[in-house]
Amino acid sequence: CYAWDSGVDEWRLLDSAKCQASEQTAVARPAFKVNLFGSIGAGISFVPNTIDFGELFENWQGKLSESRAVLSVVIVLWVLFIPLAVLLRRMDLRDAQKFQFLPLKDEREQKGFVYKIEVFNGSKRGYEVPVGVFISVKGLNASELLRTLDDGERRNFESGGVDNFLMTTKAHLGDIRSICLTFDKTESGAGRWYVSRLIVTDCTNDNKYIFVIEDWLSPGIDSAVNCASSIDLKFSKNLVRNHLSRRMQDDHIWFSMLRRKVDTNFSRLQRLGVCWSLLFMTMIANAMWYEVADSSSEAFRIGP
Known part of the structure; x- marks a missing residue:
């Protein structure tokens, strides 16, 4: 009492x-x-x-014969875990290559000022993979014109994906004011390319410049975008949708194992281990309160 x-x-x-x-x-x-x-x-x-492990191991053969259903479930879970772990490990290795920042294939400067470019592609109906993408970056001190957005090693600009590049310039651009995107065509020759946003990071001072696009781009047409202000970022028309999409691809422990298109330190294989731990802990908790009241x-x- x-x-x-x-x-x-x-x-x-x-x-x-x-x-x-x-x-x-x-x-x-x-x-x-x-x-x-x-x-x-x-x-x-x-x-x-209470679970008396001493009594359990003293007569473990008898306990197993009494709990054949539980034993079967545990065996099935471990049999499923091994091939899933191998598959997700391969996907992790592919992700590590995809999210790596690689230099542009038209890189002319071996030494200079390095900029990271992140392109966030949309996932709308009618999306087509662009071919021959070029970017021009205009800064306060200098400009970089018509650089090829291609590393020459990966398949880039897939629907809903993120593509990372490294661009080296001879002169420091200063504060970046605007960018201009253009591309020759799409793979089918009759579609358009939807770009969500683009981020340029100055590796000299770690300043980030965000360009909110959220629009369809047509081949052969220059699309100029100014750097977004704090107000533009707060009132972006697809802010909620982009936030929910990232939460599903990164924060949702089950869904993100198969559909992960954002860079994160929490690998697919680690997520699988957490999910399996939750399953077994749930089974133990159910056994502890089984027929208690x-x-x-x-x-x-x-x-x-």
């Missing part, structure tokens, strides 16, 4: 002289003998089943 001590704001354990369970106590109707004044509340807290009973109740 416990009593609430308002002086210290905590529950105090009472001795048997002040409170003890009556012989008429039942699961549905707890009864107590109390030598106290005031409002009295009653309830029952059900203690989970009727499902309609309450765990604890306070009040007169």
Whole structure:
């Protein structure tokens, strides 16, 4: 029995002289003998089943024969885990290559000022992979014109993906004011390219310049975009959709194992290990509370 001590704001354990369970106590109707004044509340807290590992290993063959269904589930889970782990490990290696920042294939300067370029492609219906993409970057101090957005090694600009490049310039561009994107055609020759946003990072001072596009680009047409201000970022028309898409691809532990198009340190294989741990912990928790009490009973109740 416990009593609430308002002086210290905590529950105090009472001795048997002040409170003890009556012989008429039942699961549905707890009864107590109390030598106290005031409002009295009653309830029952059900203690989970304990797992005696010593007894378990003493007669483990007999325990296994009694729990064939549980053993079968555990074996099936581990049989599924091994091929899934191999598959996700291969996907992790492919992701590591895809999210790597590689230099542009038209790189002319071996030494100079390095800029990171991140292109976030949309995933709308009618999306086509562009061919022959060029970018021009205009800064406060200098400009870089018609650089080829291609590393020559990977397949870039897939729907919903992120492409990372390194651009080296002879002169420092200063604060970047605008960019201009253009491309020759799409793979089918009749589609358009949807770009969500583009981020340029100055590796000299780690300044980031974000360009919100959120529009379809047509082949052969120059698309100039100014650097987004803080207000533009807050009121972007697809801000909520982009946020939810990233949450599903990164934060959702199950969904992100198969559909992961953002760079993160939490690999697919690690996510699989967490999911399997949750499954086994859920099984153990169910075993601890199995047949402890009727499902309609309450765990604890306070009040007169």
